[in-house]
Amino acid sequence: MSTLEIDRVRKAYGHLEVLKEVSISIGTGDFLVLLGPSGCGKSTLLNMIAGLETITGGEIRIAGKAVNDLSPKDRDIAMVFQSYALYPTMTVRQNIEFGMKIRKVAQADRGRAVKTASDLLQITHLLDRKPSQLSGGQRQRVAMGRAIVREPKLFLFDEPLSNLDAKLRVDMRTEIKRLHARLGTTIVYVTHDQIEAMTLATRVAVMKDGVVQQLDEPQAVYDRPANVYVARFVGSPAMNIVPAVLEAEGATVTAVIDIANRPPARIAGITLSPEAVRRYAGKKVLVGIRPENFSIASGDIPPSLTIDFDVVEPTGPDTLAVFQLGGVEVTARLPPKQAHAGQEAALSVDTSKTVLFDIDTETRID
Incomplete structure (x- = not known):
């Protein structure tokens, strides 16, 4: 042994x-x-x-x-x-x-x-x-x-x-x-x-x-x-950490994130325990989104937010697109040629992989 x-x-x-x-x-x-x-x-x-x-x-x-x-x-x-x-x-x-x-x-x-x-x-x-x-x-x-x-x-x-x-x-x-x-x-x-x-x-x-x-x-x-x-x-590029306010309506949990000169992003369908919903509903939290969990919205995938890409970095197998969300710089990993600098884009977020953190302790909320 x-x-x-x-x-x-x-x-x-x-x-x-x-x-x-x-x-x-x-x-x-x-x-x-x-x-x-x-x-x-x-x-x-x-x-x-x-x-x-x-x-x-x-x-x-x-x-x-x-x-x-x-x-x-x-x-x-x-x-x-x-x-x-x-x-x-x-x-x-x-x-x-x-x-x-x-x-x-x-x-x-x-x-x-x-x-x-x-x-x-x-x-x-x-x-x-x-x-x-x-x-x-x-x-x-x-x-x-x-x-x-x-x-x-x-x-x-x-x-x-x-x-x-x-x-x-x-x-x-x-x-x-x-x-x-x-x-x-x-x-x-x-x-x-x-x-x-x-x-x-x-x-x-x-x-x-x-x-x-x-x-x-x-x-x-x-x-x-x-x-x-x-x-x-852990992760390259790193997980995006964005400030938000948590809204809860019954079992539906939504993170609301400010976007300059645009309507707020509404990332709905986040899974939380009932206890966490009671503790954090209506409060500020931090939302963690991996770059690969963004995607260009399509007919099958409704948009969560509309933004303008600031910088685009082609890497070959994919494209890293940088934009502002919640007052911080955020990176999305997208398929090649789907993003261009200055482009307006509607994005969706895979909420099954979204993580929430307490804004004071910075520990994960479950």
Whole structure:
């Protein structure tokens, strides 16, 4: 069992509290991504799991065993760093088997482990080269191979793709996902890239200022963000957050949004619990709309609002159209050639995917 339990873990440097009672639990074979901007505490948390940083408070358990006081070598983990951390004077083969030599693993067993890992990562033809003769993607594969041969309970990845160019990042992302599917190992992965989080994770922990804002499956984080911060951080372009007033007539809930020099937008058919309707009817709220949930109104889809496009950005597969709504700049993702700068357009909104937030706490309203 390769479970990981992070139980009310704190980290402080003097009076500066970097992690504030973080609690995360994942099961065997899960792929946890710690997602957040620089300075949110995600790398510090990873280093604490690895034993590279001490814990101020709380407990970390790997496979049910508390590891707070164990050294890194006794935690049965393997770590892949952003910088690869390969020995430049050693060959690929020597780099991969170095840890096994230190642990006095028999030569025959080392050979079998190196062959298995190199075949899995498709680097067998590179075994006699030095790191200086490899590309960035190849070096990262070698670093992963070195981790694989340890057969640890837990793999830790610290922003492993950030030094690669865009195409290599996509390729290596696929390799890591394939590796996880084949090995079924438990992985904790740190990144600030929400595309990596969405494509790789089985669980995502979105962090801000040392606090986990939301821990959930990637699609749930995207569709039902816990608060405005998560809504804006996950998704590209980000979720549009627009001030509105909530109207309720029986079970029908409508968000009314001001539009300059035009009638207000009326986004009807929003689903809310009866309790939320009682609390927020007639009050100001924040409406969250993903760019792809706008569409050009047609005979089958009645319009929710009429606006003028300010800026249009063709991307190839779609067009990003920018306009003003509720006094803020909003982006819609539309099919190619459906939007032009200066054009008046009637738009519809998919209310089944509209999210409401409390205007004061910025937490999701259900």
